[in-house]
Amino acid sequence: MAASISLTTDGLGAGRAAIPRCNAGGLEVIQNLTGANVTSVTVKAVPAGCQGQTLSLTLNNNAGANSGGSSAVPGAGCPCAVTVTLGAATAATPNEQIDWLIA
Numbered sequence: 001m002a003a004s005i006s007l008t009t010d011g012l013g014a015g016r017a018a019i020p021r022c023n024a025g026g027l028e029v030i031q032n033l034t035g036a037n038v039t040s041v042t043v044k045a046v047p048a049g050c051q052g053q054t055l056s057l058t059l060n061n062n063a064g065a066n067s068g069g070s071s072a073v074p075g076a077g078c079p080c081a082v083t084v085t086l087g088a089a090t091a092a093t094p095n096e097q098i099d100w101l102i103a
Contacts, residue, residue, distance in 0.1 A: 022050035022102055029098055031059070037089035040069075041098060048078040050102045055082045057100035061093040073102065 028044040041057055052075045058068035067086040074080055090096075 022053060023047055029100070031092060031096070031098075032083070033092060034089060036092055038067075038086065038092050038096070039089045040083050040085045041100075042081055042083045043100065044081040045079050046073055046082050046102070051075050051078050053102050055084060055100060055102050057084050057098055059086060059090055059096060059098050061090050061096040063091065063093050065090050 023046070025045075025047070027046065030042045030044065031038045032040040032042060038059055038061075041059060043055060043057075046055070050073050053073050054070050055073055056068065056070040058066055060066040067088045067090045069084045069086050071082050071084045073082055
């Protein structure tokens with residue numbers, strides 16, 4: 001059985017907002033291994049504009065496994081390195097991908 005939704009004609013709007021970037025350059029990303037597994041990822045050269053935000057990342061090893069985590073960027077002392085411990089150790093592979101976001 002399908003659900004229904006009722007709509008009204010009150011109006012629809014749109015707008016724009018600038019989203020500031022805390023990083024304009026490249027960062028160095030290092031996988032930290034325990035044996036043959038990635039257990040954490042360190043992101044180096046996090047700029048001062050990112051202080052006080054959260055670094056979240058996901059590692060996908062392209063072999064059916066992925067894991068993620070997040071860590072706070074220090075409120076002072078950047079540029080700095082931030083290490084994110086993964087939720088589960090993930091087998092290291094030559095074609096793994098790391099997606100990250102600082103927000």
